Amino acid sequence: MNNGNKRVTRLIGYVKGLKDGLDGVKLYAKYKEDIESVKPQEAFEIFYSLIEEEIQPKEILVFLDKVINVFYKSLLNHRWEKPDNDNFLMDLINENEALVKKTDEIKALMKEPDLSIRKQKLLSRVKELEEFNDHYLKKENILFPYMEKTMDKFHGLSIMWELHDVVRNQIKEAVNVIKDDDSSEQQVNKAIANLFFGILGVKKKEELILFPAASEVLSDDDWYQMHKQSMEYGFPFIEKSSSETINEEEKQIINNGFIKTETGILNFEEVLMIFNTLPVDMTFVDENNRVKYFTRPKDRIFPRSPAVIGRNVNNCHPPASVHIVEEIVESFRSGKEDTAKFWLNLKGKDILIQYFALRDESGNYKGVLEVSQDITEIKSLEGERRLLKWGQ
Known part of the structure; x- marks a missing residue:
């Protein structure tokens, strides 16, 4: 077994310790060296091992962010290269950047002192986030299948799909709270905070784990095919990219x-x-x-x-x-x-x-x-x- 596989095995033990509620400080000290060198693909292996043990994605979400925060520095420092054909990847990245601008605008509206006026301003902006569903659909229906075909460990993407559903529900909940004339300032603040934590949390996981791993395992032709298939979906908050020329062979x-x-x-x-x-x-x-x-x-x-x-x-x-x-x-x-x-x-x-x-x-x-x-x-x-x- 190579050093990478040994590290994964040890880190699986670390994550299981967190899941079981063991002392986080002691666990970190025990696995410190492995934690500081974990790679995006290894993160997939770790979470896939939990799914193999029939731990449901919804259960994993309970401690997922705690694990990602511990792995954050190592994942952030991981060096990876974008594919030569990066049109599809850049669309997803640009959508994420446009999403941040939308959430920043919502944050600014939260400073409105009059709750009634604040709700009026917030409603259309929060409902607008429903458009971001196309970003998740492109991942679920295009990117995930291509990754799953390369290695079994990418079946762990079901955890990210679960996160998508959480965000979808958070958007609905925020809209309902804002539309409710009787909802309090505290309820509005909590709904927006939960939504931001969820939707921006998915973005962080994409950048730290999903995009690097996908770039390392998918071929240029895979990226070409994914971009072509993405033309049937919306491009939330950005201009739709131009479709690539279809090969003559594909027209036959x-x-x-x-x-x-x-x-x-x-x-x-x-x-x-x-x-x-x-x-x-x-x-x-x-x-x-x-x-x-x-x-x-x-x-x-x-x-x-x-x-x-x-x-x-x-x-x-x-x-x-x-x-x-x-x-x-x-x-x-x-x-x-x-x-x-x-x-x-x-x-x-x-x-x-x-x-x-x-x-x-x-x-x-x-x-x-x-x-x-x-x-x-x-x-x-x-x-x-x-x-x-x-x-x-």
Whole structure:
């Protein structure tokens, strides 16, 4: 075992000691030399080891910041180089810098002495932070899958996804407190403080651990592909970067083959047109729990990027809902169930999410088809329409 691996093993012991509530000063003294030389990738190994022991990301958040603060100096001094193709990385970095400007503006508004006026000024500025969700979506749907494909330890990114969900909830909570006419100054201050701690804490963890580690393990082509895929997302608080030129090789689609069934013959292009024209989002997960295909309808309900292809489906959902995914898959695999459905309200739209077990002619389980549909208009239909009316 090399020195780096030995250091990781010892630091796992240190983190477990913190988790168990042992004396932090004594622990630091015992592991001081290892703490002062920890590297970003080693931090991933440490936290991944906890997940391997079935410690949930939500449990790790309890002591995560304490660990990061202890590792801070070593991580800050770690020297790393940006990739040659750094467009995607720089977009994320620039979004973070723009975020700081937004939080600084909110800090300035907190000095307004009249609470009622302060709330009025704060509301739009805090709601504006909801746009930063696209920053997190690009990480979850593009960057995380590429990193997970390189090494198992990056499955520890589920901890950062959990942090994203915490921040999302903190933004909602802050908005609700500010909108509440009866909320006190203390409540407003606490909500903003919690939000800043969460959202700026994620930024710090990106800069100290995520970005350096990603730059060390991903290829230039990976960065090119990620940047290209990011064009489908928003660019919170910055100008959208220009899309890179697509290689001629990528423009070529094999479409001279035909799919022949008892009900007709289609070529490859026709299959794609049909799938992508259907007013639903469809995602196919194979029998090995790997995402194999998704459609690209005109208006997607949930974001998907090609980076998820080959990704374990458990890593495509927030940690808090993974147990539901596992229950659906195992119920389908065992033959106990064939369908599952959920419905929710998302940004004022009624969304129906259905899961279907896929089985071959012999009844063998072959995967899951997820189908999401905006049923807002369908629910509003009344009576009959037998005459053609465009656009209504």
